[in-house]
Amino acid sequence: MEYFLQTEAWADFQRSLGRRVHQRSGRGWSFLAIEEKNPAGKVLYAPYGPVAESVAAFDDALAALVEVARSCHAVFVRIEPVTAGLDPATAADALKSRGLQPAPVNQQPELSWIVDVDRDFKEVLADMKPVNRNLYRNIHKKGVTFRSTQDPEDIRILLNFLHMTARRNGFKPQSDEYLTQVAESMMPAKAATLFVAELHGGPIAAALAYDSADTRTYAHAALDDTHRKLSAGIPLLVTLMADAREKGLKHVDLWGVAPADEPDHKWAGFSAFKKSFGGREIAYPGTWDLPVNKPRYAAYQAARKLREALRTVLRTTLKRIQRPTP
Template sequence: MRTPILQTDIWATFQRELGKTVHTDSGTGWSFVSIVETSPLGLSLYCPYGPVAQDSRSLTEALTALQDLARTNNAFYLRVEPVNTGDGTDVDAVLRGLGLRPAPLDVQPRHSWLIDLRDEPTKILAGMRSSNRNVYRNVGKKGVSIRSSHDPHDIEILIGFLTKTAEEREFTSHSADYLRTAASVLMPAGAAELYIAELTDHGPIAAALTYDTPDERVYAHAAADDNFRKLSASVAVVVQLLMDAHNKGVPTADMWGIAPPDQPDHKWAGFTRFKQSFGGTGVIYTGTWDLPVVGLRYRLYRGLRSARSVISNQSPRVRRALTRLAHTLRR
């Protein structure tokens, strides 16, 4: 039974190091890692890409345990994202039968891209775009070498690239503190590995961080120096981390979120094409679901979220008034 990295004990440890309150539990055929989240309306429980369950019965048991946990912790709703529930499980039916409903937005990606690493290396390479294979085979001739690291201090290389890329392309990445904490907890435990492409007489020009379990390697964070874009070092890094995972006996690589196939103009379209160029197949998960525990407060939460797109354009005074209202209703 595949357990996503977000549902492992080491991920729970990482979240606690970030200052989060985390609850874990397990039973016959199920387990979960649940994180306590805070908002002006109160507490909620979030189970990222979980719970993990082997069939409908165990999924029901896990959700019942999570509901009890939510009540014990005075959470006004519970949020789940089951992605591993056994073949043939009608996840939507189980969730709706227990009173859950689709969340306003998916938290973790609903669409992802998986690469089967159980084939021979030649077949894995054959599934990639030919230009990717050529880059991987010839990048060394251009003075580029690739190394991997479990040293948390090396995360500064990736942070530097991500910071510069975020500034140039105006996007928000995980904070430096988040990545440093991830590195300090996960890398020494073998649950994360940093891949670095280095150019002779220059130094690092690209980097990627993977999250690892015995079941899968997740392509988590990556960035490169645009000044050396023509060398395609990022391509060589991905191929190397896939080959290394195969050699370790890891059966699957998860390239993480991609754009929905029917949305060619989606904001993720560019890096979706990049991820798909390494072969593989798409997967669609059931998405993010909520279970209201305190019905009135949850309905208020949904109402405030629906109004957010409107009030975001209002004056700061109006926004402050709405925040005060939320705090008053919480009491």
């Protein structure tokens, strides 16, 4: 699988945000890495990278990343080697043996849900829950139609629905400015597509997807509360999958899901939604740091652990204060 976070279109989008992007390639490896800032200082981050065909190629990519990091005075390299030629069962040990250590938090999901669409679409539909198939086949009877667009102006449809969802569920979506820039940079390049469900010509749901050479990633979606009972988000996603197959893509990545053994996980609800479309789980090694300026990185880690310890003490103290007197 090729991930959109390592594509030229994503590099162009990052540059449009004013960020400095480094791209390198060699025999059997490549990477896209972005200069970022955090409390340690400058970080060189390769989202879902580097890409490598073998362990030897991964080592070459890692050496090149360190070289770039030193040239731009980055404190450390942050990587997510999802396609790096590493055995998933031993990836953690392999990374640790190379001097890497787990990042404080994973930047991207550790688990994702993949639907393979490089087959007869009847087989894709057969793997879904019956209600999903039936909605896809019959929702047109209720006056609902679907369209796709790569007009950046249409991103306003999704932004409006995201605002509704945020108010209803009390979460903060990515900023309008960010998603507008995504649309302006990636839609004209055919690397992002907005799918819209309409009822009698008016939008009622929207989903934004990113494309790489072989994979479509379901990234942002929301719907109009007024028409929630129509469940238009389900046939909208099936339409997105069917379109991916028609364009010759092999996979649809439904993005992060919760671990199956954590029913109370904050992602459990929409994980069940994603899994209702059939497919398979894929596990990644997670986010890892390779210190380049070791004293600065050690100071950063010590300061972070001290902050976490102070927060723990503060939470414990507040609980004791708030505990009712017997």
